[in-house]
Amino acid sequence: MPKALKSATEKFSRSHQPAAKSDSNSGGTSNPLFNTDRFGQHILKNPLVAQAIVDKASLRATDKVFEIGPGTGNLTARILEKAKSCQVIEMDPRMAAELSKRFQGNRPEQRRLEIVIGDFVKADLPFFDVVVAILMFQREFALRLCARPGTEMWCRLSANAQLYSKIDHIMKVSKGNFRPPPQVESSVVRIVPLDPPPPVKFEEFDGLTRVLFTRRNKTCRSNFTAAGVYDMLESNRKAWLTEKNEMIDDSENIKSRVERILVQTGFAESRAAKMDVDDFLK
DSSP states (O other), X not given: OOEEOHXXXXXXXXXSOOOOOOOXXXXXXXXXXXXXXXXXXXXXXXXXXXXXXXXXXXXXXXXXXXXXXXXXXXXXXXXXXXXXXXXXXXXXXXXXXXXXXXXXXXXXXXXXXEEEESOTTTSXXXXXXXXXXXXXXXXXXXXXXTOOTTSTXXXXXXXXXXXXXXXXXXXXXXXXXXXXXXXSOXXXXXXXXXXXXXXXXXXXXHHHHHHHTTTTTSBHHHHHTSTTHHHHHHHHHHHHHHHTTOOOOOSSOHHHHHHHXXXXXXXXXXXXXXXXXXXHHX
């Protein structure tokens, strides 16, 4: 039987249950399982696409897989053919029930499958080592995740995501492969955490890219001289020194400090649109 995460379902019941809506276009003939207005779900129906996604995951017989949003289990069944076990978390109790029913009577697979009902974003999950993640996103978002410097899609999201991970575009999935079909195209990406991760706090890196990608085709010097940037940097510097109980050195103002660093690193005239993650780390 599917398990319910208490903390997840409590939050779910408060904030994820919109009032039921009538579907004037259903004509009373639609399968209620696929009345997905409540959760905005789109079920992957093409078995060839499902198999291709699992194949590209390169699963081994010793792998333990965590699947988010299994729906009716089209991917789950193929995962269990290759992996040691699969734990799934599904927000929709109807889908969880269908998934449980699908594997009833199949003892080997049933023993290797754990179904949890809850919201992945809000659930308190046990610790596990992430070796690789295979995720499906809206096409434009996926292309931005794995974009490279100098391309039209390269943006702050690209740099921030690639700070800690190697991200590759695996395959495109057209909207006709889903039921009901979404309004957008999809893509599947592979995300592998970098080991070891770079020795930088994400908040600091994100603050830098936030400034430089505000106008990604302008020079770094130009972006730092934009209205309010120096004041923000000076305020952050003083707050950080105060938190560390260190003296505030006013012998060099923030504008001179930034200009000196830009010249020393050689990035004063560089543009974020063509800079890679290593450039930002310098």
